[in-house]
Amino acid sequence: MDSLEPVIADPFVVSLRTALGRALGWLTYPRKPEEYLAALAPRHFGPIRAEVVALEPHFDGCATLVLRTDRRFGKHRAGQFVSLTIEIDGVRRTRCFSISSAPEGTRGPRDIELTIKSTARGAVTPRLVDPSIVGTTVELSPPMGSFVLDAELPPRLLFITGGSGITPVISMLRSLDRKAIREGAPGAKVTLLHFARSEREALFLEELRQMPWLDLHLVTEEALGRAPSLDEASLAAVVADFEDTRAYACGPAPLLRAIERAFASRRASDALTIERFQSAFDGRSEGTGTVRFARSNKTANDSRTLLVVAEEQGLEPKSGCRMGICGTCHCKKLSGATRDLRTGEVSTEANVDIALCSTVAIGDVSIDL
Amino acid sequence: MKNDCQLNPAQLEAFGDEMYAIHQRARAARGAEDLAYIRGVMRTQLRCEVGGRALLFASFIPGAWVAGTALLSLSKILENMEIGHNVMHGQYEFSGDPALSSRSYEWDTTCPSEQWRHSHNYLHHTFTNVSGVDHDLGYRVLRVDDKQPWRWHRVPQLAYTAGLAALFQWGIAGHDVDMPKYVTTPSAERDPEDVRRVREIKSKAWRQVRKDYLLFPLLAGPNAVAVFAGNLVANLARNLWSAAVIYCGHFPEQAQTFAPETLEGEGRGHFYLRQLLGSANFEGPRWLHVLSGHLSHQIEHHLFPDVPAWRYPALSKEVRAVCEKYGLPYNTGTLSSQLFSALRRIGRLSLPSVSEPALAPAL
Incomplete structure (x- = not known):
């Protein structure tokens, strides 16, 4: 929203x-x-434009980008995200990132920060965290999302984050820290339960330790010697009556599922707000997924070209040469991963045109047909 | 399948593989450079248009009318040829930029883009120079092929050629509908799809006319006549230029035509061969190529229609080398020699062919 x-x-x-x-x-x-x-x-x-003016590395493959936005960007609310569009080798790529800076940031009035952890085989994030990105102009959406603090601050706040899921939460915490500096206290009792692979990979750790009002709990895989898990009991060990807090969670899908279960078991699902990162196709699993034709509401599991799949489903998409020359069958892909048989290229972008006659699905795909 | 150049099947396949390899390399090379190029052309075109219209508004200043008309002509030529035609082929679609999407681009002519993509991208580019299927063979008006039957009304067809050139955008507008048939069919018996298309053409034509011949002249107040005339001349200049370029693409004497049977079981090798033999290039300085939308490289365009057109001059070296290797003709010449050759062919075919095919398919 x-x-x-x-x-x-x-x-x-x-x-x-x-x-x-x-x-x-x-x-x-x-x-x-x-x-x-x-x-x-x-x-x-x-489109709203922004220039990458600085890059501050955290650890390998993770960095904070400082973007100088143009006047039209406006002010974000702590916890919101932007969708960022960048051209890489002439191809437009769009990804969503949480804004990690507080709205009342310490940098220039039109600067925002995005803290980005790259995915090893991703098409976009490795480029974004590379130092050569400084000086590049990107396009931004206006700030979006309803993962924000309530207008009236509740007496107790609980944040549960995993890995780079801390990025929207750090914006809120920084905002509360400004308030604490201004007014002596943030105005709420705040707990952060953060899961990370190691202390080194725990983002913003030094800064978090500088927030005297914050009840910080860091759980690392490294210290535990195994992958951390979460359930009602372990959550209660951190905050006994967690159902009575206002809770925000962001992180990997399994962690979010565990948090949801814990809150549901105490009938407190309403107290919990979750931010999900949609992971793009990772390029590893090449199996076909489900092809969904969104407008006609038909689905199929079929590895043949999308034109054939559509026709088998009784749809009549326009088509011409059927060999990828004429463009008659071009159609919008709403989401999902596809491979172009002419070039062998994989596309994971949302809302792009594809040639049905020479494209196959290699994951769950939604087509505007 | 008829082999038009006496290549044996193995040679034909090898030829196809070589062309396909060039095609694949060209597709893989698409990238940031192509975007920088087309966006540069788009910026120039936009400035020409705004500048041209502004100068026409100021045409009380000596020389402003001529300069304004020239800039507006240039703008319309760039927009139709290098931008519209090529963007609608999807040459820049690899970028995912919605402004360069072939599906949504609408060009500055009376021809609805949707219909253009059908008649041109599909019919013309798939069935290039196949009699009765590719309507670019004479646009249903001219006899440019011995396989088309001769009738008395063909005699003044050089005059039709000139008339079509002057009104070229209107010819293109009606291209996806069989207009001679449409106007002679009683309205109750017309194909509903054709009726829909004609309604679409009328709607787009009205918007074009409203802009160039009504609103801009009215806005110019006392300069209305000068603006009207400037717009008229700019449209005429674009019409003549695009017609000349298009006539040079497939009508010169050596450009071959094909019987519909050619298409039966046609493989990759013969598809590329047909595109090569049916098309003709013309040479000239770089600006001429840009103004022609690089259709001066009609051969490369027909071999690789989805490759950004500004790359055709570089690709032509590779194509020529392959043609030489297989002893295939590569039809090129100067603009004037190709145009003269096309007009000579149209003139020759205004009279009955010496060896009229006995069973010409009804067209």
Whole structure:
């Protein structure tokens, strides 16, 4: 959900702007007026842009990027994320990242921080955490998401995070820390239970230890000698009556499932807010998944080209040469991993055009058909 | 399958493999450079358009009308040829940039993009120069192929050729509908799909006319006539230029046509061979290639329609080398020689062919 304040506009102004926009559109047809404005004044029109002005490494494959946004980005709320679009070798790639800086950040007024841990075979994150990224311009969405603190601060807060799942939470904690510095106390009793592979890989550890008001519990795989687990009892060992807190959780899917079970067993699911990172196809499992044709609501498990799969399902997508030349069968892929048989390239991007006749699914895929 | 150049089946397959290898390398090479190129052209085009229209508004200044008309002509040519035609082929779609999506790009002509993609990308590029299937063979108006039957009304077809060039965007607009048939069919018996297409053409044509011949002249107030005339000349210049480029692509004397039987069981080798033999290039300075949308390299365009067109001049060296190796013709010349050759062919075919095929398929 978008957190931007609703702008209540005068209906007369709205209809005037609509009429003006339409008249402009008659002049610029077949293009939209925005395309001309974006080309002539890119700072004010078109997508929101940001420049990577600094990169601060944490450990191998993990770094914080400082982005200088343009004026249109606005202020985020602690815990929100952005979708970032970058062109890598001429291909647009879009990924979502939590903003790790507090809205009342210590850097420039238009700077935000993204703390990114790269996935080994990912197409995007290894490039983002490479020092050569500094100076690159990227596109940003406005800040999004409802993983934010309630307007009225509750008496007790519990954050449970795993790995890079701490990134939206650190924004909230930094925000509370500013408040603690200003007012002497953050205004709530705050507990953080964080899971990490090792102390070295525990993000922001030094900074967290500098927050005197924070009840910090760090669990590392390294210290434990095994993968940590979580259940109702182990959670109660940290916060006995955790059902009476306002809780936020972000991290790997198994951890989130365990937290949900723990809260459900005390009938306190309402107290818990979860932020999920959607993991893109990792390139390892090449088995076919389920092909879903979203508009006609049909599904199939089939490794043949998406054009054949669609036709077998009784759909009639437009098609022409059936050999990847003419483009008649191009269609929007809403999500999922596909392989282009002409180039062998794997695509994990959402909302991109694919040629049905020369594309196969290599994971769960949703097609706009 | 008919082999048009006496390559034996093994040679034909090897030829196809070599072309495919060039094609695959070219596809794999697509990247940031291509985006930088096309975005640069788009920026230039946009500036030409805004500048041209502004100059036309100021046409009371001496020379401004000529400069404005020239810039607007340049803008329309760049937009149609190097941007629209090539973006709609999906040449830049690898980038995932919605502004370069072949599916959603709408170009600055009276021809609806959707219909263009069908008649051009599919029919013309798949069935290139196959009589009766590829309607680019004469646009249902001209006789450019011995396999088309001769009739008396073909005699003045050089005049039709000139007329079509002047009104080229309108010819292209109606290209996906069999217009001669459509206008002679009583409205109740028309194919509903054709009726829908004609409605779509009318709607787009109205928007184009409204912009160039109504709104901009009205906005110019006392300069209305100058703006109207400037827009008219710019559209005419674009029409003549694009027609000349297109005529040079498939109509020069040596460009071959094919019987529909050619398509039966056609393999990769013969597909590439047909594209090669049916197309013709013209040479010239770089700016000429850009203004032609690199259709000066019609051969490379037909071999690799999904490869960014600005790469064709580099690819042509590889294509020529393969052609030499297999003893295949590579049809190229100057713009004027190719245009003259095309007009000579159209003129020759305005009269009955010396050896008219006895059983020409009805067209």
